[in-house]
Amino acid sequence: MIGTLYFFALLSSTPALGGLSQWSELSAEIMAGSGGADFCSCDAFLPSSTFPLKDLVMVEQTAEQIYHKLEMEMGKMEDYEIKMTQYAERIIELTTDIEILEKKTDTNNDATLEDLEVKIKQVEALIKELQLSFKSSTTVFESLHQEITLIVETLDQMEKTHDRNLVLLTRREYIKIQMELEECERRHQELFNPNIGSCAHTGIIKVSKPIVSQLNAHLSSGYIYGGWGKDSKPIRDRESMYWFSGDSGAYINNIRFYTNYKNLVLRTPFLHHTMPNQWRGIGSNYIVRDNTLYYQNYIPFGLAKYNFTSATYESRVIPGASKTFSYAKLSYQIFDFAADETGLWVAYTTDESNGKMVVAKINEESFGIVEQWQTSLYKPSINNVFMVCGVLYAVRTVDIQNEEIFFMFDTKTRQEKQISILFERFQDKYSNLDYNPTDQKLYMYNDGYYVKYHLWFNHTTEATAKPLMVQNPI
Incomplete structure (x- = not known):
């Protein structure tokens, strides 16, 4: 006698997966063998691409480890704040003591001066200790970002090839961790550099490791043209807003807006605006400022802006601007918009400049x-430029892994000089690199990925190097 039984079994996930589950169909056939012996033969028919539960468990375990490290760094931030307050109070006391001694010179004696000298050296030692602690935290932040970057890549790959809803549960945990890491770094930066919005420095001295958010809203690395970031002059109640626009071609077809970083990562925009054909742009070096998109116009060739509040469009033709010269790695990058603490800028070449950059x-x-x-900057030899405090910075490729900020031009002094500040690329090519003055970060659109960098500045009273040459305005 041959009987056939078909049944379904639900494979429950581990508790670490938060109740996720996967169905598989099983077929069991009960057969009567020779000699009257019955036996049961079970075959499992699983999907051709089973969900990688082990990978997801590994991702969540890594998340717990990262979160623990982050909690420790948050605790350090509180200690730093307390110590800095205490050190500031001691410095004020020492300053008062010195002022009293200066006024009453007749009462000065060697014992008093020696006592003050000891106290000053003690405060100096405490400050050096705190500086080392800051550097240690910076190293930890960079390490955490690298770990998160690897996990984001894993989640992106899983989301493209498996059930998106299953991956989203874990991705939300990483969004929480990323946002808390951002907050911890913000507090760290405010303690170490409370001068956001200030131009009381002589320029950039360091760029952080790449901070990778994720692949773009289309989940496609083929969308190499585009940009992302924050509004450099946000309107009221839009301070946390992010934007993204990307395409596989050089045309600017649409732009998405997200209320905050979480919704950017979850790919849930509150506005998805499609550009009218007659106002469509080209290239990738556009920015959003004051809820307005500044971009390169297609017809007529020139500058364009579209205000999302009033839904109004405006364009300008720049006499003498050249269509010939683009950046080294991507075509159609003719007009490059930028914004900094001093306002709005655009960089391009002219027919007369023969490929040398003009900043306006x-x-x-x-x-x-x-x-x-x-x-004197030859545009086809570089990858991109950006503005900080009225200074143009240019970037070029050094090797398969690194970029270099190698050139700066100060519009205030009309002086330019060679510099060398290396930083890592995440992927090979990038179409958009812009500085945002609201958080002092660089935003890069890197082969379809959202990447950003922290910047450090030299807060001294005068420049540390002489310019190599001087240029006059046109």
Whole structure:
């Protein structure tokens, strides 16, 4: 006698997976063998691409480890704040003591001076200790970002090839960790560098490791043209807003807006705006400022802006601007918009400059050029430029892993010089690299990935190096 039984079994997940589950169909056939012996033969028919439960368990375990490290760093931040308050109070006391001694010179004696000298050296030692602690925390932050980057890549791959809903549960945990890491770094930066918005420095001295959020909203590394970031002059109640626009081609077709970082990572925009055909742009070097998209116009060739509040469009033609010269790795990068602490800028070449970069200041109300400067920078030899405090910085490739900020031009002094600040690339090519003055970060759109960098500045009273050459404005 042959009987056939078909049944389904639900494979429950481990507790670490938060109740996730997977179905598989099993077929069991009960057969009567020779000699009257019955036996049971079971075959499992699983999908051709089973869900990688072990990988997801590993991801969640790693998340717990990262979260523990982050909690420890948050505790250190509180200690740093207490210590800095105490040190500031001691410095104030020493300053008062010194002022009293200066006024009453007749009462000065060697014992008093020696006592003050000892106290000053003690405070100096405490400050050096705190500086080392800061450096240690910075190293930990970079390590955590690298760990998160690897996990984000794993989640992106799993989301493209498996059930997205299963992956989203774990991704939300990583979003929470990323946001808390951002907050911890923000507090760290405020303690170490409370001068966001200030230009009281002589320039960039260091760039962090790449901080990778994830693959773009299309989940496609083929969308190499595009950009992302924050509004450099956000309107009220939009301070936390992020934007993204990307495509496999060079045209600017649409742009997405997200209320905050969490919704950016979850790919849930509150506005998805499609550009009208007659206002469509080209290239990738666009920015969002004051809820307005500044971009390169297709027809007529020139500058364009579209305000999302008023739904109004405006364009400008720049006489003499050249269509010939683009950046080294991508075509159609003719006009490069930038924003910094001093306002709105655009960089390009002209027919007369023969490929050398021109930087121009834009009046945001009239959308006209206020002033422009000629540099010695040959555009086809570089990858991108950005502005910080009225200074143009240029970036080029050094090797398969590293980029270099190698050139700066100060529009205030009309001086330029060679520098060398190395930083890592996440992927090979990038189409958009812009500085945002609201958080002093660089935002890079890197082969479809959202990547950003922290910047450190030299907060001294005067420049540490002489310029190599001087240029006059056009």
